[in-house]
Amino acid sequence: MKIHIKNGHVIDPANGIDRAADVFIAKGKIVGAGGTAPAGFEANATIDATGCIVCPGLVDLSARLREPGFEYRATLESEMAAAAAGGVTSLACPPDTDPPLDEPGLVEMLKHRARLPEFAHVYPVGALTINLEGKRLTEMAELAEAGCVAFGQANIPVLDTQVLMRAMQYAATFGFSVWLQAQDPYLAKNGVAHDGEISARLGLAGIPVVAETIALATILHLARETGVRLHLTRISSADGIEMVAAARATGIAVTCDVAVHHLHLCDQDIGFFNPNARLDPPLRSQRDRDALRAGLASGAINALCSDHTPVDDDAKQTPFDEAEPGATGLELLLPLTLKWATEMKLPLATALARVTSDPARILGIGGGTLTPGAPADVCVFDPQAPSRIGREMLKSQGKNTPFLGQELMGRVRCTLIEGHLAYDGAFA
């Protein structure tokens, strides 16, 4: 199968391409982008991308697929349809399934189930400790052979710092990277919202910023001590960004990401106790949000992810403090990236790098570019087409998003995964 994507505007951040150009695909790989057709190229199919941006498929560093164990919340089928509709072609899934991804068999099963051609590439993050309990190490090397690309705890902290240090040492032995979310469980105990003016007013138990910075200090010191490759997930505060930048300046190998919700929302968006704004980490203050937006623009924060967490209505239509945290995000990642770029007056190429080539580098995978030879994972979207976020239009089984009812710009026209048409929204 040879595909010619023509009349579009190609943005390939990794290769510095940002101009009207064509993309050529053969046998599931990119064979040309930004130049003329390779010699002898004859397309079997043509995609007319007039008015559209053609970019690498999005790489999402955190999407919960809810399998195994939480199939009532979402299934691989529903969430893969959501990924394709959102232009996401590669995703890392955190290990907090039921049972958690702590055994090679579970990882193999997940990889096997996800092998359909219209499904995004799935990169499981293996559990760092058995059952995510923070006590015993998992068989990381075996898990890596089964397909895990990194090891982490989702958002469950390791209480015992000795175990955490050893887990880092063991991971470093094999050169694996460790992904951790920084939140001190004691300071965050019972907390449901950022500790500040809003939580005081609404009477919600607070999670102070120091819950993040204290955990960060511990993790960063251990990373320095062990030399492990560290990725910090879902940074939420201005102080946290400063600490990561300072650690990086001293030579610690650390990257970090932010969730797309935290880029646009803050604690004020809890409004009248909207359970869809119950997130982990909590939405913080305006000042924190502004620092996250600026940090992602400057590259102090390396990548932007959807932190896709489908939650069923029963677990969300409850009082705020009883609601399960999380928001659906695969289908909102692109429009919310564009919204951030527009509001920050950023070049589109810079913004798209944060959801394509930059996260691909953190994952250590070949995707996220249109380099000839790379898998033909491509997203074609119309940046000027609006869509109103509603329950019906979301393919994800999770309808839980604080953006319900909002109109966002940017609509995916089609998504290719290894040259396979995974989503065709031309007439949607």
Place this chain on the structure above:
Amino acid sequence: MNRNPQLNAHGELQHLITLEGLSREIIEGILDTAGPFAEVAEREVKKVPLLRGKSVFNLFFENSTRTRTTFEIAAKRLSADVINLNINTSSSSKGESLLDTVDNLAAMQADMFVVRHASSGAPYLIAQHLAATGRSHIRVINAGDGRHAHPTQGLLDMYTIRHYKKDFTGLTVAVVGDVLHSRVARSQIHALRTLGVPEIRVIAPRTLLPTGVADMGVRVFQDMKDGLKGVDVVMMLRLQNERMQGALLPSPQEYFKYYGLTPDKLRLAKPDAIVMHPGPMNRGIEIDSAVADGSHSVILPQVTFGIAVRMAVMSMLAGN
């Protein structure tokens, strides 16, 4: 979602969930309406027919005897039928969700829900659910939700202050105790601000104050002796048993010594200061019996006024 869900399109009170954001006119309107109801209680026949034929459901997801009783009396004096449900001990322990419970009771032709719940914001969830399912004619009154609000308590406190002090605009008011966990304190502070009290103080150790409490428009005092100087009104808060010993406070004895209201400390306030407490009191912990039963105390009148204020709220909601 963005419009204040307790007001209808005309800006009239449809539900009473919080005092925050209510206009001075609405709050004063409730206090004005409560006046005549206080007189009803003095009569031989303590009933008026304003809610005749209406069903008021007391939905208590958290234990309370006093608040539930005063709502029950208020509804009965308005001639409503009152149904008391202590859901603590029935549905939720059987796994029924809050909204399922609400749907079932709504199907029994309820006209008004009086809700107490341990989670902040639960009455909003109920009001929004009723609106989304086309049953916004059912009124919701918040009888206390988590740490968020206890608006009828706040209103009866304002009624009490107005009764004794007439004018709010020259007063200094101190709120003393566990502000962090107190829905009463939050409602009091919002109402005092709206009614124009120029100086609102909160007095508590740091562990019992929310971060950012000063942003609510109050002056924060850690030393009770400084905080009580020259105040017109002292509003004591209840300290829950489980918070007396642990990481928030070392002991009830130490708390009483530094933050309990004793005759000595009360002497720092204005000579005609009034002392209030939402009840139930912990004598010897947040308040000395000599103060609770003393000449400055208006704690029992608060209870009496509470019934009139709740009658006013119920009749106004039914009429809007």
